[in-house]
Amino acid sequence: MLGAAVTIYALFRGVVDSGWTFYTPFSTSYSTTYITAAAIGIFINGFSTIMTGVNFIATIHRMRAPGLTWFRLPIFIWSMYATSLIFVLATPVLAITLLMIAVERIAQVGIFDPALGGDPVLFQHMFWFYSHPAVYIMVLPAMAVVSEIIPAFARKPLFGYKAVAFSSMGIAVLGFLVWGHHMFVAGTSIYSAMAFSLLSYFVAIPSAIKVFNWTATIYKGSVSWDTPMLYAIGFVGLFTIGGMTGLFLAALGLDVHVTDTYFVIAHFHYIMVGGTVMAYLGGVHYWWPKISGKMYPEGIAKLSALTVFLGFNLTFFPQFVLGYLGMPRRYAAYPEEFQMLNVLSTAGASILGFGYVMPLFYLLWSWKYGKEAEPNPWRATGLEWKTPSPPPKHNFEVTPTVNYRPYDYEAMREELGLVRTSHS
């Protein structure tokens, strides 16, 4: 909170005109705006990030419920573990890089400024060493949410549990080895660019493992189309498009063509907005009964999921085309022949915005007026559903013992007295 306050203070006192990347030497020598204040704000936020990571790792290692072995953990926990590893390994590097920027600005000495003997590309290396893993910080929890939702609404165990768990770890590890692909046009050596290109392709492997396993989980499942599932399916589709276009960008030749164009913007948003935000909205709906103790209105929630999906695609798909045709990012003006696609994109953004505002209203409404939620409205497995909604202060009266597999929907079907079907 303090960190955010300082960062926002920097924004209100004046702009931070270096953009979010703080590229040197602009940020250290030329910018006259509140770079140092913004850097300090981010530095403070870094403390909370690191503490969160330490907390999660210690908790996951030492405080699991009796019987909850590593391979009985929900995928959500595996993903949060991978995310926490990135927290603790990447964030300090960003912190120290920003500290160097601040020192360089305040003391007017050379660290990254080429005029004073520094190397601005070194800044980019250190910056992207954090900032590439940072996108996995955002998407891994989204994958975690989807891995919880899909088995619950397909009534099947997650296909390839171990592969999905390890692919989270794989993404965390590979995420540290690909930062150079943000710097293909920064004058780095062609050999390092080739290595980073190849390593970037490797990220597709664990990502694809996840997509295939989610799909295989749905296959022959008894799928119910509740709102969380709609968001989760939307995530899988949009993430796949975002991931595939990521392969285009990892290719050296094509990347040089589309660097700093709308193609990159579209790719990024397919992962971060189409993927991550969709999954988070799905997660909010999935756990809303648990958080608030109330059910959200299902009809309008489904409508919001569809609106977000349509609005999102209309906004960002044209940007792939625009970027490929050469429209650069960070310019408001564009030549006449790009008008149609830009208008489509703007229209889509309006629909998308409307889709986002809807949950804000009906969720808050349901918090007060919604129907009371049962402890387990989705009949999902997972410990959080075995305690009342919302959970009491101590979560469980007695610490539960876990003696079953995760996502054991077959056992649950027997428990509920439902007929076993032939394919399960």
Place this chain on the structure above:
Amino acid sequence: MSEPATLELREQFATPEQQRETASIGMWVFLITEVMLFGGLFTAFTVYRLSHPMAFDAGSAHMEFLLGGINTAVLICSSYTMALAIHSAATGKEQRVVLFLLATMVIGAVFLGIKFTEYYLHFQDHKAPALWFDYSGPQAPYVQMFFVFYFLMTGLHALHMTVGIGILSVLLFRTLLGSFSAEYYTPLELGGLYWHFIDIVWVFLYAIFYIPGLHVR
């Protein structure tokens, strides 16, 4: 110190053992983040040292080699007293814990005193970038960069030392209140881990800043 203190088991833990291990793993993970924090500076330093070895050696020749060497010995002594404090806690000798914690803090303060004496000598020598920097030899900008890293890295280390002394004073206060015993001294152990960590960082700092200059003196 009438009754030996026992562990207050916090509600989220099942056993004292679990609480101790959880705290310990948390501290180790935190130290990893510290390695990454200093690692960023070490990396940047190494990159520039490799591209400007002569200038960095020339800068290193201006180090207070003897004072730095004494300081290294001083700091290693403080690690020893810290280890003795923890050993005393484990064997239930609270009086000695107080003694050794005080000794560690005093030695840490001596280290900082010597460190700031060095800073003062560099300032008099006009080797303080941004304040007063004169260097007439070749590759002056890179010699200045050496000093930028020197002040940045040893400064960050000194800041950690200061925080460490703060932590030790809290531990000392709690020991005097009788919060620790042979059964429960986890905070002392964790404080010790932090203290040893900053000592180790100093050993590396000494190696990269002071020793390269010896052969060009």
